[in-house]
Amino acid sequence: MRVLIIEDYRPIRDSVARGLREAGFAVDATGDGEEGLWFAIEVEYDVIVLDLMLPGLDGLTILKRLRAQKHKAHVLILSARDTVQDRVAGLNLGADDYLVKPFAFTELLARVQSLVRRRYEAESRVIQVADLVIDLQSRAVRRNEAAVELTAREYSLLEYLALRKGQTLTRPEIWEHIYDFNAELNSNVIDVYVGSLRKKLERNGSPRLIQIQRGLRYVLEETG
Amino acid sequence: MSTSLRRTLFVRTGLCAGLVLLLAGLVLYWLFRSGLQRQVDQTLIDKANLLASTVEQTHWGVELDYTDLDMREFRAETGPGYLQLWLADGTALYRSPSLQTTDLPLVEVEPESPRFQNSVLPDHRPGRLAILSFVPRREDSLPQAATDSTAVASKLTLVLARDTSDTKAQLAAFRLALLAVGLASLLVVTGAIAWAIRSGLKPIARLAASIHHLSPNDLASRLTTDRVPAEFRPVVDRLNQLLARLEAAFLREKTMSADLAHELRTPLAGLRSIIEVTLSRPRTDEEYAAALTECVQSAEHLQHLVENLLSLARIEAGSFEIDPVPVALPSLLREVWKSFQAAAEERRLQVRWDLPEPGEIQTDRTLLAVAVNNIMDNAVNYADRDGELEFSARVTGQSAEIRAVNSGSELTQSEAETLCDRFRRGDRARSATCVHYGLGLSLVRSILEQLGGEMRIEAEAGGQFAVTLQFPRQGSDRRHVTTPNRGSRSA
Numbered sequence: 205m206r207v208l209i210i211e212d213y214r215p216i217r218d219s220v221a222r223g224l225r226e227a228g229f230a231v232d233a234t235g236d237g238e239e240g241l242w243f244a245i246e247v248e249y250d251v252i253v254l255d256l257m258l259p260g261l262d263g264l265t266i267l268k269r270l271r272a273q274k275h276k277a278h279v280l281i282l283s284a285r286d287t288v289q290d291r292v293a294g295l296n297l298g299a300d301d302y303l304v305k306p307f308a309f310t311e312l313l314a315r316v317q318s319l320v321r322r323r324y325e326a327e328s329r330v331i332q333v334a335d336l337v338i339d340l341q342s343r344a345v346r347r348n349e350a351a352v353e354l355t356a357r358e359y360s361l362l363e364y365l366a367l368r369k370g371q372t373l374t375r376p377e378i379w380e381h382i383y384d385f386n387a388e389l390n391s392n393v394i395d396v397y398v399g400s401l402r403k404k405l406e407r408n409g410s411p412r413l414i415q416i417q418r419g420l421r422y423v424l425e426e427t428g
Numbered sequence: 429m430s431t432s433l434r435r436t437l438f439v440r441t442g443l444c445a446g447l448v449l450l451l452a453g454l455v456l457y458w459l460f461r462s463g464l465q466r467q468v469d470q471t472l473i474d475k476a477n478l479l480a481s482t483v484e485q486t487h488w489g490v491e492l493d494y495t496d497l498d499m500r501e502f503r504a505e506t507g508p509g510y511l512q513l514w515l516a517d518g519t520a521l522y523r524s525p526s527l528q529t530t531d532l533p534l535v536e537v538e539p540e541s542p543r544f545q546n547s548v549l550p551d552h553r554p555g556r557l558a559i560l561s562f563v564p565r566r567e568d569s570l571p572q573a574a575t576d577s578t579a580v581a582s583k584l585t586l587v588l589a590r591d592t593s594d595t596k597a598q599l600a601a602f603r604l605a606l607l608a609v610g611l612a613s614l615l616v617v618t619g620a621i622a623w624a625i626r627s628g629l630k631p632i633a634r635l636a637a638s639i640h641h642l643s644p645n646d647l648a649s650r651l652t653t654d655r656v657p658a659e660f661r662p663v664v665d666r667l668n669q670l671l672a673r674l675e676a677a678f679l680r681e682k683t684m685s686a687d688l689a690h691e692l693r694t695p696l697a698g699l700r701s702i703i704e705v706t707l708s709r710p711r712t713d714e715e716y717a718a719a720l721t722e723c724v725q726s727a728e729h730l731q732h733l734v735e736n737l738l739s740l741a742r743i744e745a746g747s748f749e750i751d752p753v754p755v756a757l758p759s760l761l762r763e764v765w766k767s768f769q770a771a772a773e774e775r776r777l778q779v780r781w782d783l784p785e786p787g788e789i790q791t792d793r794t795l796l797a798v799a800v801n802n803i804m805d806n807a808v809n810y811a812d813r814d815g816e817l818e819f820s821a822r823v824t825g826q827s828a829e830i831r832a833v834n835s836g837s838e839l840t841q842s843e844a845e846t847l848c849d850r851f852r853r854g855d856r857a858r859s860a861t862c863v864h865y866g867l868g869l870s871l872v873r874s875i876l877e878q879l880g881g882e883m884r885i886e887a888e889a890g891g892q893f894a895v896t897l898q899f900p901r902q903g904s905d906r907r908h909v910t911t912p913n914r915g916s917r918s919a
Contacts, residue, residue: 214774215698215726219719223705259809284693305697309704 205320205364206247206381209233210240210266211255211282216305220253223309224316228343228356228363230384237261244270248380249277251319253312256283256294264297271298278319282307317341324367331366333413334426336405338366352404357382361397362405365414365424372423398422433632437625445617453610460602468595469544472558476542476588479511483564485582490515490564492522501590502526510549510589516582526550532587537561539583546592553591560586631657635664647675692733698726728767732801736871739798743874750792750878752902757787757821757828764800765819768808777811782820789828789901791879796899799875802868803832803895810893812836827881828901837893844887869895 207224211217212235221233232247234240237258244252244266252270256263267279278300283290286304294302300322301315321329321340329341337346343359345352354362360382365373375391383389402414415423482493492513501509508526514534515521523531530550535557537543542560549555563582638651650668653661706719761783772779807817811834818833837844869883872895876883881899886892 213694213698215722216694216701218722219698219701219705223701223708226705226709284690284697305693306700307697309701309708 205250205360205367206230206232206384207316208240208243208247208249208252208277210237210244210252210258210263211235212237212258213255216255216282220309220312223313227313227317228360229316230360230382230387232384235259237263237266241266241269243385244275244277245273250323250381251316252277252279253316254279254281254299256281256285256290264294267294267297267299276323278323280312280315280319282312314341320367326367331369333366333369333424334411336366336410336413338362347405347410348408350408352407354401354404358397358401358404361394362401362424365422369424372417372421374419374421378422394422395420434625434629437629438622441621441625442618445621446614449610449614449617453606457603457606461599464595464598468556468590468592469558472544472556472588472590473542473560476558476560476586479588480560480562480584480586481565483513483562483584483586484567485564486567490521490582490584499524507553507591507593508551509591510555510587512587514585514587516584521584532557532589534585534587535559537585539563547589549589549591553593554596555589556592556595558586558588560588562586631655631660635660639667642671647671647678692730692737695726695729695733699723699730702726725770732767732805735798736802736868739795739875740871743878751794752790753793755789755791755793755796757789757823757830758783758785760793760797761800761819761821761830764797764804767801768804771808772817775808775811776814777808778814778816780816780818782818784821784823787821787823787828789823791828791899791901795875795879799872799897800830802872803830803897806868806895807832807834807893810834810836810838823901826900827898830897831894833892833894835892837887837889837891839887839893840889841885841887843889844885844893872897 205228207229209217209221209224209231211220211233214235217233217235221231224231232243232249234243235258238261240254240258241261243249254263254267258266263281263283267281270277270279279298280301280303281294281299282303282305283294284305291302300319303312303315317329317340321327326340329339331338331340335348339345340363343363345354345359345362361378364378364381375394376389378394379389379391398414398416402412405414406412412427413424415425415427417423478497479494482497484491484493490513502511502524503526509524510527510532511522511524512520512527512532513522518534520531523529527550532550533545533547535543535545537559539561542558545557545559547555547557562584564584635651635656642649642651650671651664653664653668656664702719702722706716711719761781765779804819807819811817815835816833817835818831820831820833822829822831869885873883876897876899879899881897884896884898886894886896
């Protein structure tokens, strides 16, 4: 899943970006409000971590503009302002969550993951398709009770397909949610990952779950 | 010893009323007495004239014919009148029966101009005399006066005396009445004055009560202006103004300290985030080293803020000991700059220096360092990317000057000036610009005032933002400096 961090204080920005990447997210980060808004408009982020006190455009204005455009990303406000008024203001303007600085990184991570689930309306941290079980939090995958070892990229792909199970997805769409700006767009890479993912999941003759549809679209669902 | 307005008013108006009543009484009395006296004298002179008209100069001398007149008063047993006639040569021509052997006073008067005087009567009662000088009418058969001397020789003086006891009693009664009425009036007037003063001064008592109720804990309260007398309106308005300024000043103080404390959270969050993420999984030595180095930056930021907060707290505590020591400006500036070097490079800023050598002055190094730190912080953070910075210093005969200029100013001159004047309430949607500029530069201004100098700002939107610090090159020795009146510094 893809996260945008808009935070002007570099130590926080860099460390949070690193931590989220290490947790499997594709992360873009910027310290400038204008640039952040532009990123958000260009890309369909799943979660935006938004600081309020920014140079250029301030956080609440960015939030207002995103909501005006019906942007789908879930926004987590990260701010030193901790009064009830501040929190209420942020939530009323359309934020999905509010975390006060200083914060525990593990809490930030848990909240971001929760926001991802909410974004895709996953009811719990475990997604099940037939006998495939994906634990979103521990990033553990089991097929027919047997653990499946996946690379980080394979897992990201599977996670996205699973969160949007039953929906047909194009390759660019998939790309947008599992890669950040640093990666050069290369749709074929998706095909490669889908191939390797299938191989791992269909070991021991388990039925195919990742379907390919016309126009090189993918969907995760049970057949039949 | 404080004077009571009420007592002063009461005493003065009371005295005035008393005096007026007294004067009125005296005038009334005098009028009454004069009137009475005139009446009495008129009666006397009428009788005297009547008596005089009956005197006749005959062949045989001067004759009196009183048969037609009422002469009873001259024969009365008690309280008689007295009548005496004198010839020109001073001999008594006639005495009324009441006189017997005594004489009434003889006074020279001109004819046609009678005189009146008070005298004690022979029976020792108070009396009034009418003294008339006249020439008696001549018997028809007498020839006219041949010479003047004859005429003069025939001048007669008539003295009529009457008892004035009655008059005196009347006057006394009148006096008594006046006194009684006067006193009663005085009492009533005094009572009325007392009431008028008390009720008139009630608004003052009310005002005093509401001022008394003003609490230092509730600066939002104001004095009500309704039912305040016109004379006090300006005072009440002014007081309310001062209260408003005091409230605003206190609020600004609170907001500023709160914001600074708030600001501490950012570097703290940075530290925490770096540390937690680094510890979340095994890292290489290089990664640990890099993370720790990053922590240092946040720690320095924290330190800078804490020093600001401490300086602010000390200045606000009301006394601050200035500790002047020799300071070399170039080395101070370069040393403070070290912590901003990295940030300046990251933002690709060009830095120019214009420092004098040796540039030695005497001032409080700690305070000046905090001030310089703040202006450099602002310059670095609010210059535009790829912009320019310039730091310069100058030492003249009496003063020293430090200047920090950055390009890419976001503020106009008037915005910059109001910004640095602390925060206005209600400005909750502050951007980072506001907070950083406002806080830092407010503190710098405070510090410069403590050093006996001043801070000047020149800003041009889209152009340069320049902060100039000017202060005496010789700071005075250890002294307690009291905080300048914060209220008076507001815009």
